[in-house]
Amino acid sequence: MRSSPALRKALRYLVLTVLAFIVLFPVYVTVVGSLLLPEQLTSRPPTLFPNDPQWGSYSEAWTDGHFGTYLWNSAVVTAMITLGQLVTSILAGYAFAMLEFPFKRTIFVVFLATMMVPFEVTIITNLQTVTDLHWYDTYAGLAVPFLATGFGAFLLRQAFLQIPADLRDAATIDGYGHLKFLVRVAVPLARPSIAALAVFSFLGAWNQYLWPLLVTEDDRLRTVQIGLRQLRSTQLDEINVTLAGTVLAALPLVVLLILFQKQLIRGLTTGAVKG
Amino acid sequence: MRMRTSMVSSWRPRSFTAVALVAALLTATAACGGGGSDDDASPGDGGGEGSIPDCPLDALDEATGPVEITMWHTMGRANEEALVSLTDAFNASQEKVRVKLVNNTSYDDQQDKYRAGLSTGDLPDVALMQDVYQQQMVDTQTVLPAQSCMEEDTGFDEGDFVPRTLEYYRIGSVQWGLPFNVSNPVLYYDKAAFRQAGLDPEAPPVSFDDVRAAAQAVKDAGFPTGMSLKVDSWHFEQFLALQDGELVDNGNGREERATAAAFDSDEGREVFAFLGGLVADGLATPSPRTGPSQFDNILGIGSHNHAMTIDSSAALGTITEVLGSGQYADVELGVAPLPGRTADGGVTVGGAALYISADEPEKQAAAWEYIAYLTSPETQSKWAAATGYIPVRTSAVDLPEVTARWEEIPGFRVAYDQLVEGADTTATGGAVIGDFESVRAAIEEALNRMYLEDGDPAAALTEAADAATAAIESYNERL
Numbered sequence: 001m002r003s004s005p006a007l008r009k010a011l012r013y014l015v016l017t018v019l020a021f022i023v024l025f026p027v028y029v030t031v032v033g034s035l036l037l038p039e040q041l042t043s044r045p046p047t048l049f050p051n052d053p054q055w056g057s058y059s060e061a062w063t064d065g066h067f068g069t070y071l072w073n074s075a076v077v078t079a080m081i082t083l084g085q086l087v088t089s090i091l092a093g094y095a096f097a098m099l100e101f102p103f104k105r106t107i108f109v110v111f112l113a114t115m116m117v118p119f120e121v122t123i124i125t126n127l128q129t130v131t132d133l134h135w136y137d138t139y140a141g142l143a144v145p146f147l148a149t150g151f152g153a154f155l156l157r158q159a160f161l162q163i164p165a166d167l168r169d170a171a172t173i174d175g176y177g178h179l180k181f182l183v184r185v186a187v188p189l190a191r192p193s194i195a196a197l198a199v200f201s202f203l204g205a206w207n208q209y210l211w212p213l214l215v216t217e218d219d220r221l222r223t224v225q226i227g228l229r230q231l232r233s234t235q236l237d238e239i240n241v242t243l244a245g246t247v248l249a250a251l252p253l254v255v256l257l258i259l260f261q262k263q264l265i266r267g268l269t270t271g272a273v274k275g
Numbered sequence: 276m277r278m279r280t281s282m283v284s285s286w287r288p289r290s291f292t293a294v295a296l297v298a299a300l301l302t303a304t305a306a307c308g309g310g311g312s313d314d315d316a317s318p319g320d321g322g323g324e325g326s327i328p329d330c331p332l333d334a335l336d337e338a339t340g341p342v343e344i345t346m347w348h349t350m351g352r353a354n355e356e357a358l359v360s361l362t363d364a365f366n367a368s369q370e371k372v373r374v375k376l377v378n379n380t381s382y383d384d385q386q387d388k389y390r391a392g393l394s395t396g397d398l399p400d401v402a403l404m405q406d407v408y409q410q411q412m413v414d415t416q417t418v419l420p421a422q423s424c425m426e427e428d429t430g431f432d433e434g435d436f437v438p439r440t441l442e443y444y445r446i447g448s449v450q451w452g453l454p455f456n457v458s459n460p461v462l463y464y465d466k467a468a469f470r471q472a473g474l475d476p477e478a479p480p481v482s483f484d485d486v487r488a489a490a491q492a493v494k495d496a497g498f499p500t501g502m503s504l505k506v507d508s509w510h511f512e513q514f515l516a517l518q519d520g521e522l523v524d525n526g527n528g529r530e531e532r533a534t535a536a537a538f539d540s541d542e543g544r545e546v547f548a549f550l551g552g553l554v555a556d557g558l559a560t561p562s563p564r565t566g567p568s569q570f571d572n573i574l575g576i577g578s579h580n581h582a583m584t585i586d587s588s589a590a591l592g593t594i595t596e597v598l599g600s601g602q603y604a605d606v607e608l609g610v611a612p613l614p615g616r617t618a619d620g621g622v623t624v625g626g627a628a629l630y631i632s633a634d635e636p637e638k639q640a641a642a643w644e645y646i647a648y649l650t651s652p653e654t655q656s657k658w659a660a661a662t663g664y665i666p667v668r669t670s671a672v673d674l675p676e677v678t679a680r681w682e683e684i685p686g687f688r689v690a691y692d693q694l695v696e697g698a699d700t701t702a703t704g705g706a707v708i709g710d711f712e713s714v715r716a717a718i719e720e721a722l723n724r725m726y727l728e729d730g731d732p733a734a735a736l737t738e739a740a741d742a743a744t745a746a747i748e749s750y751n752e753r754l
Contacts, residue, residue: 038596038597039597039601039602042570042574042577042597042602043602064352065352123391124391124394127391127394127395127397128394128395131395131396131397136395136397210384210387213379213380213384213387213388214387214388214391214392217345217347217377217397217399218377219377219378226380229380229381229384230351230352230355230378230380231352232351232380238352238353241352
């Protein structure tokens with residue numbers, strides 16, 4: 001039996017729709033829940049559409065939950081970490097791909113080895129360093145330990161390796177030094193990988209919880225994930241505010257993913273096809 | 276729920292974090308010798324022996340200008356508001372001490388932060404730590420025992436405390452922390468459903484047999500089941516204490532450091548047989564302690580799935596609000612003491628205690644000043660009324676805030692009454708265990724096996740005891 005292409009397409013869309021529904025439903029419930037009154041949240045059958053949206057939960061999260069401050073702090077720290085990781089990864093990745101220097105392989109392996117060490121193992125030593133530098137309760141303490149990453153250097157090395165040697169030769173003839181070649185040629189060519197790295201860095205930095213909790217105690221420097229946990233209530237009558245906080249904390253990530261979707265997928269597949 | 280759930284949010288072994296931090300704790304304490312104030316005490320015995328350091332109460336008078344101290348806590352929103360307003364009032368009431376509050380979001384994460392701070396010195400001056408962390412706090416060697424200051428402070432009225440609230444935080448003869456927020460589990464039931472089932476709504480079940488009979492009657496009246504049981508080690512511990520059964524050896528870890536589980540006993544078997552029997556006979560259904568379904572045991576009363584459940588007394592405020600919101604108009608909430616108490620038994624306390632972690636004399640004195648304020652009858656009365664916790668002072672019960680609250684919602688009284696009733700023994704004092712989380716994980720695994728896989732109660736209990744003993748030994752070896 002042959003099925004027509006149209007039917008197969010329809011079937012495919014049906015399956016995708018069902019899967020999308022499964023993935024999106026919890027998100028939908030979170031958003032709806034943040035707009036309900038507490039007693040609607042516990043009603044049976046559940047309320048699935050806010051006929052009379054209650055935005056008060058958001059203002060409560062913003063003011064009582066100090067989400068204004070927390071979101072700002074997360075933005076600052078995330079920007080520092082993302083930018084820092086991009087700069088260090090681009091420079092290191094380029095060096096490993098394009099330059100010749102003694103012990104290159106060894107150093108590269110050491111870089112890779114740092115990827116095998118879970119962050120939790122280094123927490124205590126990092127904390128000691130940060131405290132010794134008097135960076136407890138500062139943006140520096142929150143961001144500096146994460147400014148370089150072995151994964152980033154590895155990812156961008158792979159991207160830079162794909163640049164044909166001829167291109168490098170041509171650029172040299174044109175009088176390009178390494179820095180000029182990096183900025184004008186290599187970085188634009190590696191854009192998908194760089195975008196992917198940026199998104200990963202952003203996600204990781206934004207979602208940090210334990211480290212910020214350990215190096216801060218001043219509410220003026222704490223980040224949104226801590227704020228969310230403070231807001232997190234096990235009391236039924238306040239869950240709408242917790243949900244509002246969840247939406248606020250997730251919003252920047254959603255926007256980012258929508259903006260970078262294309263690059264993200266391209267960046268990932270680039271690495272997959274040619275290693 | 277209000278406090279129980281937040282304090283128990285995750286004590287299942289949490290991968291790297293927990294392991295790494297425990298390892299760090301042990302190296303750190305070994306390396307820096309504590310750096311705390313009680314090097315005289317010998318915690319190797321479990322914290323109850325040896326001389327204790329002095330509490331420098333005079334240091335506060337000698338200090339120039341106000342002494343600033345930091346207090347770590349984990350109170351969720353509504354309770355945090357109450358704590359903040361009490362602390363603001365304290366700061367405004369005197370010139371010597373300024374308290375800064377730091378909210379570390381959950382008992383477990385705060386414990387992680389405390390352990391990490393052992394190596395860097397980033398510790399608070401006052402720490403509000405969950406009940407089960409008592410032995411670990413002692414083992415950090417950073418705590419100035421409250422005992423020292425109680426002996427020094429002539430105005431301190433130890434006799435006014437509810438005895439069992441103090442007993443929980445005392446090892447040997449040393450009071451390590453002072454109780455601040457206290458709760459215990461109670462029986463919640465629907466009086467309307469009881470009437471429907473031909474039961475006397477004003478005579479809630481008292482013994483295990485009563486519970487079975489009531490659950491049977493409710494089920495016979497057409498309810499899907501009689502009762503909902505949370506898979507919660509804390510509830511098992513409480514039932515055990517009601518039988519005067521100890522959780523671990525060496526006087527529940529109070530005479531000497533515990534070395535093995537002691538709950539694989541007649542008392543333990545009786546509790547497991549009771550719980551397992553209810554579920555096996557369809558008279559009760561288990562419900563999860565954490566996660567999205569953690570309120571099912573409460574909401575199930577509203578939706579007439581069952582008529583009884585057990586939960587923290589601190590949840591009563593929330594339950595009253597939710598059930599009173601109008602959509603469960605036919606539910607008439609009753610609150611009763613935890614059933615099954617024998618003559619020598621009683622409930623233990625749950626909650627958290629205040630520890631002095633400051634190491635400078637004037638900060639230690641300031642910390643004590645604040646702790647004495649937080650545990651005073653007046654503060655406890657306001658605190659209990661605002662949060663639903665049990666006041667730790669007997670005289671707080673006659674103060675206007677508590678009287679008014681208890682008049683409004685009489686169920687709040689039940690938790691206090693059952694805490695002053697019964698016998699004060701090492702069993703009802705509660706257990707002191709270094710790695711309490713693993714012991715609880717072992718018990719909950721056994722409960723799950725018994726409930727969900729029709730496991731034999733006695734066998735499940737023995738397995739839990741073996742796992743608990745292994746965890747206790749492992750902790751002791753690492754010290």
